Each structure stands twice: as structure tokens, then as C-alpha cells.
Amino acid sequence: MPDPLLALNALDAHYGDFQALYGVDMSIERGEVVSIIGANGAGKTTLMRSISGLTRNDPAQVVFDGRPIGDLRADLIAGLGIALVPEGRQLFPSLSVEENLVLGGKTKRPGPWSLEKVYDLFPILGERRGQASTSLSGGQQQMVAIGRALMANPELILFDEISLGLAPVVIGTIYDVLPGIIGEGMTALLVEQDISRALAVSSRVYCLQEGRVSLEGRTDQVSREDITEAYFGAAAA
Amino acid sequence: MSVPAVTRATRASRIATVVAALGLVVLMLAPWWAGRADMRLMGEIYLYLSLACLWNLMAGYAGLVSVGQQAYVGFGGYMLFALTVFGGLHPIAAIVAAGGLAAAVSVPVATLIFRLKGAYFAIGTWVVAEVFRLSFAQVSALGGGSGSSLPVGIVRSLSSSRSGREALSYWLALGAAVLVIGTVYLFLRSRRGLALTAIRDSEAAASGLGIDIWRTKLEVYVVTSALTAIIGGLIFLQKLRISPDAAFSVNDWTAFVIFIVVIGGIGTLEGPIIGTLVFFAIRETLADFGTTYLMILGAVAIVVMLKAPKGIWGLIRDRIDLELFPLGYRVHQEGGEGGTLK
Amino acid sequence: MIEWVNALVQGILLGGLYALFAAGLSLIFGVMRLVNIAHGDLIVLAAYIGLSTTMILGVHPFIALLIVMPVMATIGYALQRGLLNHALGDDILPPLLVTFGLSVIIQNALLEGYSADPQKLNGGAIETASISLGGLAVGILPLLTFAIAVAVIAVLQWVFYSTGLGRGFRAVSDNQEIAQLMGLNKAHVFGLAMALALGVTAIAGILLGVRTSFDPAIGGGRLIFGFEAVIIGGLGSLWGTLAGGVILGVAQTLGAKIDPGWQLLAGHVAFLVVLALRPNGLFPRVEH
Numbered sequence: 001m002p003d004p005l006l007a008l009n010a011l012d013a014h015y016g017d018f019q020a021l022y023g024v025d026m027s028i029e030r031g032e033v034v035s036i037i038g039a040n041g042a043g044k045t046t047l048m049r050s051i052s053g054l055t056r057n058d059p060a061q062v063v064f065d066g067r068p069i070g071d072l073r074a075d076l077i078a079g080l081g082i083a084l085v086p087e088g089r090q091l092f093p094s095l096s097v098e099e100n101l102v103l104g105g106k107t108k109r110p111g112p113w114s115l116e117k118v119y120d121l122f123p124i125l126g127e128r129r130g131q132a133s134t135s136l137s138g139g140q141q142q143m144v145a146i147g148r149a150l151m152a153n154p155e156l157i158l159f160d161e162i163s164l165g166l167a168p169v170v171i172g173t174i175y176d177v178l179p180g181i182i183g184e185g186m187t188a189l190l191v192e193q194d195i196s197r198a199l200a201v202s203s204r205v206y207c208l209q210e211g212r213v214s215l216e217g218r219t220d221q222v223s224r225e226d227i228t229e230a231y232f233g234a235a236a237a
Numbered sequence: 238m239s240v241p242a243v244t245r246a247t248r249a250s251r252i253a254t255v256v257a258a259l260g261l262v263v264l265m266l267a268p269w270w271a272g273r274a275d276m277r278l279m280g281e282i283y284l285y286l287s288l289a290c291l292w293n294l295m296a297g298y299a300g301l302v303s304v305g306q307q308a309y310v311g312f313g314g315y316m317l318f319a320l321t322v323f324g325g326l327h328p329i330a331a332i333v334a335a336g337g338l339a340a341a342v343s344v345p346v347a348t349l350i351f352r353l354k355g356a357y358f359a360i361g362t363w364v365v366a367e368v369f370r371l372s373f374a375q376v377s378a379l380g381g382g383s384g385s386s387l388p389v390g391i392v393r394s395l396s397s398s399r400s401g402r403e404a405l406s407y408w409l410a411l412g413a414a415v416l417v418i419g420t421v422y423l424f425l426r427s428r429r430g431l432a433l434t435a436i437r438d439s440e441a442a443a444s445g446l447g448i449d450i451w452r453t454k455l456e457v458y459v460v461t462s463a464l465t466a467i468i469g470g471l472i473f474l475q476k477l478r479i480s481p482d483a484a485f486s487v488n489d490w491t492a493f494v495i496f497i498v499v500i501g502g503i504g505t506l507e508g509p510i511i512g513t514l515v516f517f518a519i520r521e522t523l524a525d526f527g528t529t530y531l532m533i534l535g536a537v538a539i540v541v542m543l544k545a546p547k548g549i550w551g552l553i554r555d556r557i558d559l560e561l562f563p564l565g566y567r568v569h570q571e572g573g574e575g576g577t578l579k
Numbered sequence: 580m581i582e583w584v585n586a587l588v589q590g591i592l593l594g595g596l597y598a599l600f601a602a603g604l605s606l607i608f609g610v611m612r613l614v615n616i617a618h619g620d621l622i623v624l625a626a627y628i629g630l631s632t633t634m635i636l637g638v639h640p641f642i643a644l645l646i647v648m649p650v651m652a653t654i655g656y657a658l659q660r661g662l663l664n665h666a667l668g669d670d671i672l673p674p675l676l677v678t679f680g681l682s683v684i685i686q687n688a689l690l691e692g693y694s695a696d697p698q699k700l701n702g703g704a705i706e707t708a709s710i711s712l713g714g715l716a717v718g719i720l721p722l723l724t725f726a727i728a729v730a731v732i733a734v735l736q737w738v739f740y741s742t743g744l745g746r747g748f749r750a751v752s753d754n755q756e757i758a759q760l761m762g763l764n765k766a767h768v769f770g771l772a773m774a775l776a777l778g779v780t781a782i783a784g785i786l787l788g789v790r791t792s793f794d795p796a797i798g799g800g801r802l803i804f805g806f807e808a809v810i811i812g813g814l815g816s817l818w819g820t821l822a823g824g825v826i827l828g829v830a831q832t833l834g835a836k837i838d839p840g841w842q843l844l845a846g847h848v849a850f851l852v853v854l855a856l857r858p859n860g861l862f863p864r865v866e867h
Contacts, residue, residue, distance in 0.1 A: 054756055074759035083760070090757045094749040102743075103750055107762040152762070302675055304616065349851055352858040353810070355671040356614030360806045361854075364847055367803060371844040487799060492683055499676055528687040535683035542676045543665050 005030045005187050006051065006156055007063040011070075013043075013050045020046035022211045028156070028189060033182055035190040035198035035219075038208035039231060044191045045087060047208070048160045051189070052084045053077040065155070079107045083154035087161040087191075089145040091133040097144055098129040104148030111153025112184050118147035121177060139170035146174070150181065157181075159190045163197060175201065195227060207231055250562065264411055268404040280407045280475060282517055283414035287468045288490065289497040289509035291461045294421050296495075297504035298433045299457040302355075305362025306491050308346075308369045309339050309462045311484030313469025315373050318479055321391045323378070328395055329409070332470035339466030340459050347458045351451065363487065370485035384480025392477060406475055413471055417464055422506060422562055424460065429453060437504075488531075496538045502548030506562040511549050583836065585715055590832035592717070594825030595725030596790065599783035600805030601812070601820045602728075602735060603776035609739075609815050610748045610772040611667060613674050617682040619802030621777060624685055625651050625784025626793050630698055640700040640785050648781040655777030659770040667769075682798065689795035700788035724786050728824070731779055732817050738775070739817070748772055800843075807850040813860025822862060826853075 006028040013021040020043040028034050038044050049055040051062060053074035062070040069077055083104075091100050101118055119126035122143040128136060133144055142162060149157055163171040171194070178201050182188050192198035199205060199219045207215035207230035215222065215230030267276055288306065295301040316335035320326045326334065350361040374382045396402045424430055432453050435443040444450055469490075473479050483489070493516065501512020516534075523530040545552055604618050615621075625647055632643035662681070666673040708719040739745040750758040751768045759765055787793060787801070804827060812823025827846050834845020853861065 052760055054759070073764070074756070075762045075764045078760055078762040086757060086760070090754060092750045092753040092757070094753050095746060099746055103746055103758075103761045103763075106747075148761075296672070302672060304679065349854055352854055356616075356675050357806070357810065359616070359675055360614065360803065363799070364803055364807065364850060367800075368844065368847045368851070371840075371847070375840055375844070488683070492679070495676065495679060503672070528691045531687040532684050532691075535680040535687070539662070539677050539680040539684075542673050542680070543662075546673065 003066045011061045015046045033188045033202040034204045035202035042208040043211040081155035083149035083152040084158040093134045104151030109153040113150040280410040283410040286513040287417040288494045293498045303362040305366035308366035309465035310469035310490040313466030314473035314484045317470040335470045336463040336467040340463035343462035374481040386478045502550030508550045586832045586836040590829030592721035592725045594828030595728035597808045598728045598821040598824030601808035603779045616678040620685040620798030622784045623798045625781045626788035629785045651777040651781035652774040655773040656770040659773035697792040699792040702789035813863035819862030
């Protein structure tokens with residue numbers, strides 16, 4: 001069996017002075033779409049930061065494509081092919097829409113995604129390419145954030161709470177394009193509080209609770225009750 | 238369960254108080270046991286210690302990083318000359334009055350430069366010092382750009398004998414150091430000190446607690462300015478000669494002071510004391526090397542800032558839980574070790 | 580009357596030099612929120628490197644720029660990667676005190692190497708040449724200095740807003756963490772920004788040295804002029820910095836016209852008046 005694309009091995013990670021993750025093991029195969037669900041404070045954001053290099057750990061705790069990257073700088077990890085769509089979109093306010101996208105392609109990795117393809121995917125961005133990114137609506141900003149990550153032609157794309165703070169109809173639009181993106185052969189890791197959305201697009205799910213993996217399984221094999229218990233803890237079940 | 242007791246003093250701080258009191262008596266008697274040169278050096282040490290404590294109060298506690306404290310040192314010096322020569326005041330009265338005038342001047346200055354944030358505030362203070370320097374250089378009655386000496390009659394009014402003047406000058410410097418350290422210590426122990434600590438930890442949170450940040454910083458700035466001017470008056474009472482370049486020297490009155498505080502340990506009361514002793518030890522051994530000595534001092538300050546930002550006192554405290562000036566609160570649970578709350 | 584017009588014109592042209600002092604300061608603050616206390620001493624350092632270059636190679640100071648600019652840019656990159664990057668963070672104290680220490684080190688190293696004697700760069704005939712503009716004799720050197728300042732700011736503006744490098748500067752300035760996720764090495768980007776800033780400083784230092792005599796102690800004053808130009812113009816605006824330099828220069832020459840002793844004082848007063856009336860400067864940056 002080939003190596004998984006991403007493996008987390010007993011990851012202990014800290015957020016500031018607090019330990020946020022305790023011995024988390026995960027394994028993501030190529031082409032998989034995996035969602036990670038959990039309540040606020042379960043450690044999802046720290047997990048994303050650890051994979052993308054914003055939080056540094058021991059080298060072997062994060063292994064990408066067979067290579068230990070736990071202590072690698074974020075910009076080098078980006079060059080290896082991991083892109084993050086960060087929580088809250090986090091566009092660069094001083095940059096126009098197009099500049100945000102171009103910067104996303106800074107790593108110059110070869111692949112299918114280009115400005116034209118992103119504009120094909122989100123035509124509204126093509127119309128607004130010269131505008132300041134802050135002048136866009138929340139949903140359009142989310143499109144820029146996704147487009148910016150795609151421009152890197154990553155092997156692994158991380159989505160952190162992409163539905164947060166958006167109107168339901170906009171969330172629908174965003175989720176409609178996800179299968180198309182993943183159809184390009186990308187591997188995706190999706191952090192989401194909206195459980196049904198997450199389960200609908202992913203084939204496997206990990207549940208985090210207080211920094212530990214409380215459930216892992218195929219989305220067609222885990223029951224709602226299992227997830228509720230893993231999400232809120234045994235007391236709620 | 239027993240009720241925990243909260244104290245501020247520790248055994249070390251009580252011992253330190255006794256040692257300090259005994260030491261102070263010994264130092265007060267210096268005119269009877271120390272030579273002329275030693276007394277001069279000690280007087281200078283006290284004045285630098287005072288400047289260091291004051292700068293530390295501003296930068297280490299109130300977050301007001303100034304590189305323009307020479308403004309008030311020079312102002313105090315010039316006020317000593319102006320008030321004695323033209324106002325006919327006794328030098329000591331003139332120095333006290335200089336403190337009051339500096340406080341008055343510092344309020345409008347603060348309303349202007351408090352508009353600058355962080356590092357820009359620092360350079361703003363430097364501009365103010367330059368304005369002071371250029372303004373005093375315009376006053377021809379005080380010697381203009383070349384400066385002037387304190388008239389003999391005024392010098393004699395302190396004491397008729399040279400040794401008497403030297404002893405008085407020494408005691409004044411010692412008294413000023415005690416006054417400054419005492420003021421800073423009491424300031425930090427007061428409600429204002431607590432407010433400062435809150436501001437240092439988080440301006441937003443402090444503001445939420447109803448602390449008027451601007452006003453608290455203003456109070457620190459005014460008190461510091463007044464005391465700095467008093468020290469400036471004493472410095473030029475020792476020198477007996479003043480000129481704009483000497484009075485408003487950024488190297489002498491700010492650079493050295495900053496190095497003292499950084500090397501000793503910024504944001505602690507003990508730091509400036511240790512820093513002053515280290516500074517004078519380095520100066521007395523390396524001063525012959527001139528520029529090299531200053532380069533070494535600058536390099537040491539950089540290394541300390543990057544590698545041990547809490548200075549020498551911070552390094553000591555990391556190894557032993559020691560506090561000579563009891564500022565923190567300690568909670569004692571019966572049968573348990575006391576912990577420190579800051 | 581003509582004397583006042585003359586003072587005004589001289590002041591505007593002097594403002595070009597101050598804008599050059601300020602441009603590097605402004606750029607560095609814009610990219611990494613660093614206020615470099617040693618900036619003035621680095622300007623003086625550039626003048627001394629220019630002095631050595633002209634003496635060793637026997638070339639005109641402007642030709643020496645071909646050496647001084649890359650040397651200063653290299654110093655800038657090395658300084659940033661080796662020292663200043665380690666001081667940057669949430670706390671403003673370390674960068675402030677580290678650059679303050681650096682200022683003292685540079686100043687005393689120059690004293691050690693070149694002594695306290697005033698030096699000057701020999702610009703030759705250009706120093707005294709002038710052209711007549713409507714009855715005013717305007718020096719070629721001040722005119723050239725102003726033209727260079729305008730050109731430098733135009734180039735910086737172009738780099739900042741129309742190149743990949745500038746895109747990186749703005750991205751890192753906006754959000755350091757997310758910029759790293761785009762594959763930008765923050766330490767390298769900061770190094771490049773400091774290299775660019777000190778490249779500009781090299782130009783400022785050479786023009787300063789050709790215009791007036793200099794000694795190791797004048798760095799603090801140059802820092803203050805640059806700082807005042809930045810604040811008068813408004814933080815983060817490059818063209819505003821030029822305007823700030825011009826206002827400062829005009830205040831100084833008009834002050835000097837009234838009384839030679841008031842030259843510097845008038846400049847500082849102009850700064851304080853702007854600070855009192857328009858604390859954000861005259862042309863603060865508006866987010867586009």
C-alpha cells in the first residue's frame with residue numbers, strides 16, 4: 001500500500017500557551033475528501049495551523065507525501081503543495097481581487113489552475129478583478145479565498161470553516177462548486193461546523209473533541225448518533 | 238480548609254529593607270570616609286540611578302518609550318542657572334522650582350506627543366528635546382550656544398568651603414536617589430501602579446476595567462518630567478557649567494540611561510540599580526577605550542534585548558524567586574509553598 | 580520680496596532631500612511596522628562609504644553611487660536577516676532599543692574610522708552652477724536633488740503598487756501569517772524591503788555629502804528631519820512624504836530668513852503645529 005498523502009502521528013500541538021491537540025493520529029489518502037468536525041475549541045483550527053506550518057511541531061508529527069514537515073516553515077510547506085482557505089477568508093485588503101489571486105500562484109506550481117480557470121469557476125470575480133478585495137460581499141470574498149488557494153495548484157487543499165458567517169444561499173453556491181474542484185484530482189480536508197454539509201461532500205470523517213480524535217469512519221458507515229456523541233461527548237448522547 | 242494569607246513582603250524583601258537602611262547610613266557618612274574623587278563618582282552614580290529609575294517607570298511600566306529625556310535634564314539644568322542668576326533664588330530652591338516648572342511644561346508637551354504611537358512617540362520626544370535645545374541656545378542671557386558658568390557668588394551661597402559644597406552636593410544626589418526610588422516604588426504600589434500593570438498587560442482590558450489610560454500615562458509623564466528636571470538641576474549643580482549641547486545630550490542623558498535599564502532589567506525596580514552598578518563598572522574599566530567602549534555598550538544592550546529581554550535581574554529571578562522590592566502579592570496556604578501573583 | 584520667493588524656492592528644493600531621508604523610513608514602517616532609530620546614522624554611513632569610494636577610485640560622488648547603492652542594499656539585507664528580524668514582534672521595545680543600540684554602534688564606528696572632523700564629498704562644478712529662473716538664481720544641485728527625489732518616489736510608488744515585489748510587501752504588511760501561506764518567506768521579504776530602503780538611503784547620503792559637510796554625529800538630526808517629513812505627510816503615503824519634506828524645508832528656509840538661528844526651530848515648530856492640528860498628517864493613506 002502506498003504512503004498516505006498526509007499522515008499525522010501522535011500530534012501534540014499548542015495554541016499559544018495551551019495544549020490544543022493530544023496525540024492526534026490521522027491518515028488521508030490521495031484523492032480523498034475528508035471532513036473534520038467538532039465543537040468550538042475542539043482543536044480544529046490548531047490542526048489546520050499545524051498542517052499548514054503556522055504552528056510548528058516535531059518534524060515527524062506531520063508527514064506529507066512521505067516527508068516529515070512538522071517543523072517546516074509555512075512558506076516552504078506551501079511550495080510542497082498544501083494550500084489553506086483560512087477561517088474568516090483573510091484576504092489582503094491592500095491587494096485587488098486579481099492581485100490576491102496572483103499572489104496565491106506565487107509558488108508557481110504546475111497544474112490545471114490559472115487566473116482564467118478561476119474566473120471561469122467564479123465569473124463574478126472576473127468582472128471585479130480590479131476592485132479592492134474588501135469591497136466585495138462576504139460570499140464573493142470567500143470565492144477569492146478559494147480561488148487564491150486553487151491558484152497554488154495544491155495537492156492538498158484545506159478548507160477552514162468556509163460557511164462561517166455566510167448566508168445559506170451563498171453557502172449553497174460555494175458547496176456546489178466543491179465537487180468540481182475536487183474532481184480535478186485534488187485531496188481535500190474540510191473543517192466545518194455545519195455537519196450535514198460536511199458529510200455530504202466527504203467520504204470520511206474525523207470528529208475532534210477536546211483535542212482528541214473521538215470518532216473516525218466512512219461517512220456512509222457512521223450514524224448520526226455516533227457523531228452526536230463524538231461531537232458533544234457521552235453526556236449528551 | 239485554612240484561609241490563605243496574602244502578603245506583599247517576603248523574607249528577602251524584609252532583609253533587603255534592613256540592609257538598605259544600614260547601607261544608606263553608611264553612604265550618608267561618606268564625607269567622613271570617602272575621598273573627594275570617590276564621592277564625586279558616587280554622586281554621579283546616584284544621579285544616573287535616578288534617571289534610570291525614572292526612564293524605567295516610563296518605558297518599563299507605562300509603555301512610554303522616550304528617547305528625549307534629555308529635554309527635562311537640560312531644562313532642569315537651565316532653570317537652576319536662570320532662577321539663581323535672574324530670580325535670585327537659592328540653588329536648592331531653584332532646583333525644586335525647576336521640578337515644578339518642568340511639570341507645568343510637560344502637560345502641553347504630553348498632549349501633543351501622546352498623539353504619536355509607540356516608536357513614533359519615541360522620536361517625538363526627541364524632537365521636543367531638540368526644540369528645548371535650540372530654544373535655550375537662543376537665550377543670549379544664558380550664554381546662547383556656547384553656554385555659561387554658575388557665578389561664584391551663587392556657588393558660595395551653598396557653602397563657603399569647597400569640602401562643604403562637595404559634601405552638600407553629595408548628600409543632595411543621595412537624597413534625590415532615595416526620593417526617586419521611593420516615589421517610583423510608592424507610585425507602583427498605589428492604585429495607579431495597579432492601573433499601570435493592567436495597561437501593560439492589555440490596554441483593551443484595562444480600558445474595559447474603567448482605567449483612563451491616557452490620564453494614567455499623563456500622570457506618569459508629568460511626575461517623571463518633574464523628577465528628571467530636579468535630577469538635571471543637581472547634575473549641573475555638580476558641573477557648575479552648562480551649554481545647550483551638554484544639557485540636551487542624547488548620548489549622556491538618554492542612551493546611557495537606556496543601556497543601564499535594558500542591561501539591568503527593564504520593568505523591574507531592581508533592574509536599574511543593578512544596571513547602574515554594571516554600567517559604572519564597565520565605564521571605569523573601559524572608558525580609556527573611548528569609542529570602542531561605547532560600541533561594546535551598544536552591542537551588549539542589543540544582545541541583552543534579544544537574548545535576555547528581562548536583563549540581568551531577569552536572569553537572576555529565573556533561577557531564584559527573589560524580590561527585593563515587594564510589588565507582587567503572595568498567597569500563602571498553610572502547609573504549602575507561597576505562590577506569587579502579579 | 581524676491582528674497583522671500585528665493586527662500587521659498589530653496590525650501591521646496593531642500594524638501595526633496597528631506598523626502599529622500601524620509602522615503603526609506605516610510606517604506607520600512609509600511610512593510611514591517613519598524614521604526615529604525617539608526618536610519619539617520621545609516622544615511623551618514625552611506626555618505627562615508629561614498630567618501631571612501633571617491634577617494635580610492637578617484638571618481639565623482641554620483642559615479643560612486645554605483646558602488647554605494649549595492650553596498651548599502653547588501654548591508655540592509657544582512658542587517659535585517661541577521662539582526663532586525665529577531666527583534667520584530669508584538670512588543671515595540673526590542674526593535675526600538677536594538678536600532679537605538681545600532682545607532683550608537685554606527686556612530687562610534689564612524690568616529691573610530693574617520694574621526695570627528697567634518698568631511699565633504701567633492702561634487703565639482705555642479706556644486707556652484709546655477710540657472711536663472713525668472714530673476715532667481717536656482718542652484719543646479721538643489722534642483723537635481725529635488726528631481727531625483729521625485730524620481731525615487733515615483734519608482735518606489737511603482738515598485739510598491741505595480742510589481743510582484745511590491746505585491747509581496749503589501750501582502751506581508753497586511754497579514755504576515757497568511758502571506759507566508761502564499762509561499763512568501765517573511766524574513767526574505769523584510770530583507771528585500773530593508774535592502775530597497777537602504778538603497779534609497781545611499782542616494783540620500785551621497786546628495787547630503789555633496790551638499791554640506793558631515794560628521795559622524797549628525798545622524799540623529801537626519802533621522803528627525805525624515806521622521807518629521809513622514810508625520811507631516813501622513814503615515815504610509817509616499818507622495819505625502821514628499822509634500823511633508825517640502826513643508827519642512829520651506830519652514831526651515833523661511834525661518835532662517837527671519838533669523839539664521841531659527842532655521843531648525845522653525846522646522847520643528849511646523850511639525851508640532853501639524854501634529855496639533857492634523858495628527859494623522861496632511862495626506863494620510865486611504866485604503867483603496
